Amino acid sequence: MCGIVGYIGTKEKRDFLIHGLKELEYRGYDSAGIAVLKEGEISSFKATGKLSNLDHKTENFSSSGFGLGIGHTRWATHGKPTEANAHPHWGEFSYIIHNGIIENYKEIKDELLKEGITFLSQTDTEVAVHLFEKNVRELGDCFKAFEKTIASLHGAYAILLITKKAPDVIFFAKNAVPLLLGRSPEHEVYFSSSDAPLIGHVNEVVYLEDGEYGWVEKNAITLIKNNTKQHLDFKPLTHDKLSAQKDGYRYFMEKEIYEQSIVVGETLMGRIKENTIVLDELSHIDFSAIDAIKICACGTSYHAALSACYMFERLSKIRTNVEIASEFRYKEPLLDPKTLFIVISQSGETADTLEALKMAKRGGMPTLAICNVDNSSIVRTADATILTRAGIEKGVASTKAFATQVITLWLLSLYVAQIKECIAPERLNEEISALLKIPLVLKVNEQTHEKIRRLSKRYLHGHGFFFIGRDLFYPLALEGALKLKEISYLHAEGYPAGEMKHGPIALADSELFTIALMPKNLLYDKMKSNVEELGARDSTLLIISPEPFDLADDFIKTNAHTHMMGEFFEMMLITQLLALEISIRLGNDVDMPRNLAKSVTVE
Template identity: 90%
Template sequence: MCGIVGYIGTKEKRNFLINGLKELEYRGYDSAGIAVLKEGEITAFKATGKLSNLSHKVEHFSSSGFGVGIGHTRWATHGKPTEANAHPHWGQYSYIIHNGIIENYKEIKDELLKDGVKFLSQTDTEVAVHLFEKNVKEVGDCFKAFEKTIASLQGAYAILLITKKEPDVIFFAKNAVPLLLGTNAEGEVYFSSSDAPLVGLVNEVVYLEDGEYGWAKDKEITLLKEFKSQHLDFKTLTHDKISAQKDGFRYFMEKEIYEQSLVVAETLMGRIKDNSVVLDELSHLDLSSIDAIKICACGTSYHAALSASYMFERLAKIRCNVEIASEFRYKEPLLDPKTLFIVISQSGETADTLEALKMAKQSGMSTLAICNVDNSSIVRTADMTILTRAGIEKGVASTKAFATQVVTLWLLSLFVGEAKGTIEESILQREIAALLHIPLVLKVNESVHEKIRRLSKRYLHGHGFFFIGRDLFYPLALEGALKLKEISYLHAEGYPAGEMKHGPIALADSELFTIALMPKNLLYDKMKSNVEELGARDSTLLIISPEPFELADDFIKTTPQTHMMSEFFEMMIITQLLALEISIRLGNDVDMPRNLAKSVTVE
């Protein structure tokens, strides 16, 4: 998730912009930049890589005295992580920073190209600054031009824009991407993507709502929505930086569960165009020579890999084998150069996965990393990388990393099927439509969360949990059990529902809790029979399904969906919240569970 900061005032702007961006590093980025408008002139700096590279560039730059400044950390979506694609982007006399995606940027760009506009980047963001300047020329007023520009944009965005024609103003707009503004007794105005950069600098903030836009200048803020003036609803800002980073949530894990809608939208950005999957990262991959896929991973990433194996075979019609990296390393595996070798890791430093990757490279296989951390060891070693764009995940028990991994692998399965001609066009379009719907599915339903919180008090004892599912929901059952084990320290197992009668059903009694994943769009009747077998043996049943189940001791109703992956992600959230609430009731440290590390860099 990109980060935004902005400032209007007399203090040294460089310091706030750089320090504010540092507070947003946890969101993840691959380039950064700032622009300062002072005394009618704009000075801008951009750099790829870590913020230290940008800090070095600006260390001798001074910007004290009244002025305005904007800063941005970018995670590449449209265009590679280069200085040209880094923000801010400029027109003839204006600079802009933007988080999100402008869905109709291609149409806008085509019109601007006809007008002779020259583009310097591959980004969607740059069209907005050129469109603003075109509107200024047409309407002769910057405020009306900005309003007209925002009305033309479709998609998700948080925007800050500065222009020489209004040198004491920052224009802002927000839709489906976080943006807030703050003020203090000195009359300064600050902008940010989250609370953390503003702690200690402002007393109160306004959390902008979708569709709101406006302009701020010295001691004056105008807020509008749909051309109508809006009330500025200021709220007191916390003075605890860690609490500010949690955005009001009790734990980072809880915050990260709620962030999944936003980060999956980031994962998809720029990767679906013209009803097709576009993965620029794989431009040099020759799929004609690939006849199978092997995936290696550990822990949560292994569960994402298992989920992918169903999608590769079902959608792309290509053989897919999944192995636990720590086992793969020592089994003397047979490695075929015609097999694409994929590794998955949140951190990019997982020792067993890295060693498996090295083995594959030595055998001459094409290698691909699915990873969340750019420039990590696994990313540097693999031939190709697709970044999941989940942002930094502080909770040790992975949540949003898993969601973005599964979405990335789903995209990849469609890309492979399309490239090899093994997926029907109607199925491809159905899957793309389903993919684009997932960010909406991932919005947490507050009433469902409250029901889970209340239910959790019943699940603090017993001799264990069985999470059961079939097909794609078997890896989800494994992941649900892992989440509960990691943070509650209760014994839990994920199991294929059809296998229960082959031994584990011997454990069934009233103190065995069965968490049954029962999607309507996939093997519902088969699951129903499996659950009835457990109910007949007095297992306590918690059913997660859109369909009421008469034997259920507890029931969490999901939303009726038309695609099994929508059900997958809705049930994923429910299992994550269940683990969270049980752990909280047990008094455990949710973010830092005992014996575990976020990045497993040893065998």
Template identity: 90%
Template sequence: MCGIVGYIGKKEKRDFLIDGLKELEYRGYDSAGIAVLKDGEITSFKATGKLSNLDHKVENFSSTGFGVGIGHTRWATHGKPTEANAHPHWGQFSYIIHNGIIENYKEIKDELLKDGITFLSQTDTEVAVHLFEKNVRELGDCFKAFEKTIASLHGAYAILLITKKEPDVIFFAKNAVPLLLGKSSEGEVYFSSSDAPLIGLAKEVVYLEDAQYGWAKNQDITLLKEHVQQQLDFKPLIHDKLSAQKDGYRYFMEKEIYEQSVVVGETLMGRIKENRVILDELCGFDFSRIDAIKICACGTSYHAALSASYMFERLSKIRCNVEIASEFRYKEPLLDPKTLFIVISQSGETADTLEALKMAKKSGMPTLAICNVDNSSIVRTADATILTRAGIEKGVASTKAFATQVVTLWLLSLFVGTAKNTLDEEILKSEIRALLHIPLVLKVNEAKHEKIRRLSKRYLHGHGFFFIGRDVFYPLALEGALKLKEISYLHAEGYPAGEMKHGPIALADSELFTIALMPKNLLYDKMKSNVEELGARDSTLLVISPEPFELADDFIKTQAHSHMMGEFFEMMLMTQLLALEISIRLGNDVDMPRNLAKSVTVE
């Protein structure tokens, strides 16, 4: 999500800032900007869309000689992707860039408005630069003012700030969002969201820890935490840019599995407050006029949609049905303006889904897009959009896009239930507690990953896989099977566990591998009976459950969760890692599976 770069030194600032941001494009963005402070004056440039637009704006700008510079790629959270909302943001004498969410920005903004401060953007970030300048005026010291400013901010942030009052300094702070600083042999200081922009420039780096902040003044770096000075723990920087983008993981898919905890946190940021779901994107929707929901999607997004259908009916108490977009387009569907039409797409360019959306709009249905790419075709077409904030997903087989789609739809089901007054207050509080716990659930346990890697060697042959589950775990079974077939090229099917006896159980033998999703919180005894039926037919059983299962040939123990969606997301992790490790053992290119494209823009 987003990207930050910063520089202190004598070289051309423009080149490092633009090139550094290009190295961070993979994180996803919808606007970008830079600011350079040289000879006591700050020059800034901002542009929406691709970095090439910003590059064109700065092509005649030169900034050689000593100075400081900051650059940022933004993914919109508060406010639309406009130049006014793009970073850097400025006050009277300072500029700031920021990744993350300032959760208490509204309270800070209200106080600043009372002081007569004028705001130029809709963002949460702008409050920080105005608060800093207010503190400078009150304290007369930029360093104390920055320290006081950071102490006032609640939430997640990586911040760089420059000011005319201290023209050779970059102020920085980090909490729950990545930020590192580096030094070159020539005494230059660099900042970045990841290693990649610094390779070939900085020889060593410090990976900042949460709640650390400080300032870099030429070659002198001060690092603090809770007012106490910290040691600078410099580490050598790796020398391969692709490896840097992968953060040391073997494949982008593996990296994306591991970063699901972080991106789901991004999905939730700013959308839950005081036991309420806040979706500003839907402030214009009148849910009293909506009596049903229809969801249309393809592939992995279709599985997220199926998962959502259980949540909408269980939590929102509203009828919900799900359609495969390529089928929906040609079935002459009956479309009702009282039905909310939701489309889901990672890329926002999925051809079948886009055409289904156009059909719904033509019929007069209210439309909503759940998407990962702002300004994509689907986003531009729909009446409203909720962005999933997964960042760019390089692995063709979707992982973090699926996780953020399901979380977004879960949020939406609670929002709809509240809007229609069909959701009990205590249930809402319980669901929100469970939602906020999901980023912790998605932290990969290294020992568990190693166990999956070791047992994967038993699943490289046979005549196929059945992934089975019930209720919301049925679409998860479909998704687990899809992940395996996409990257391993082995045959796999997802099936409702209760349907096995109606035909598919005829395939059961020792060469049929059954991956059984057995949550404790949902229909455990029913699942147990279904799995026992397969075991009796000699199917090889891999059981994923918090409860030991005596008949299992292999068993992956999950944590005990109080909510079924905690089990859902942990089991999702297990199936993703299983597909990954089987495919790696088979020698496949996990990131680029044969015959598949990341964005399917044809029928």
């Protein structure tokens, strides 16, 4: 989920590009770069790590007077987060920035390599700039060359391109990835991935549609779709930066729930190729020397770890156990160098998890971090890292970080299964097919959200909630209960459904709300029996399932899925929305719940 900005005009380009990228840094912060074209010459700067590194690198650069500028902040998809892989990418006379993924880049690259073109990066983006320059040489016209280039690209993209061959023009294209074009009263033109960088610079914007492309010159904007010029439909731009950052959502948490479809797609990018899981980050780990896995985490990340435990043993056929980091540190654990030690953290700064990681390293264990923040303490300490690519998560109660952690762990479990050759090709294909459908599963259905909003008014009292599930849905029940208690301040507990009769069912009455996760593809009949036991004790039942349930007091119908993980992620979405709507009705600050912080850096 990268971010891009662009500008054509007479003002200082560097200032807008850097400040615009700061507004987009939540979309990616493993590297960043800018390029400015002025008086026929292009100046380019790139830096790895956070945007402050690029800011420092360009602090003495000035670019006032008429010119063009483009900037990019990156989450790595193709290629590691290095300066060579940072944008902009260049050819002989052109520079490009790109958000998205070019699905047919391999075919294009192979053709260009045959023609002797040299590539400097591992990215899919670089093929587009070389293809453009090839088309310029053949057609002798930059505008026709750009049209031909865009027609050759398959996939998702927001592209800005500048070239010395047309020094007063920014070329742009948009498909399945956001891109806005803004116009100032002075007739300057700005580009951005979202509203926020444009506030204070423009009064009106065009929200480009899929398949649109064109170019901006000093005094003209050309917009094309399906080879036909389009009318520029400018709309007023909000002047509220916080509102712009929320993209119209009431809370950041709500926005982040809706973003899960996008960020999970980003998490998968470049990691599935030709029915194979590709995790280049782990190429130096010798899995033949590993006979067990231990996972350590806290809070929401601990629930993701519990989910992974089921997947590693089921798919990878490797013994796996999970520990809460704050407990692991003080139990005098046995540290086996043949056990892969995995830590999970959204921030990469979780104190207990970091100390557990250091203990594992001192004990000679190979270590792996699943993390959302590159260059964080945990990432720097671990032997290897898989970044989850969730982008900045402003809501304290984690949503999209949890989704991307579970997806990453699912990928990892399949990768280990491949390495160990313990999964049949047919099963692997089924798992990959299911993985690729999850971004669609995570698209929020507005009707379902409205039903949850209306239903939430019945769940504002009582003496507590039971979230129950079995197998993989037990960790999801724990996570659903945590979300509710974090932001609503209502008491909620997650339980394995089969444990109800071993004590907790004593609490069951009409003022106890049971949220039952009842997937069709996993232990449905067992769950049905457990729920019937609670119904017989007069517990109020909210059933989440594709199958109607006679005893349900409330019922949220999920879609039919052929794989249990499709059900897992749809039910995750529903429990997040339920917690959100209950909290809003109670008048709580959803994004900043009391007593909590986003990154827990103390014991």
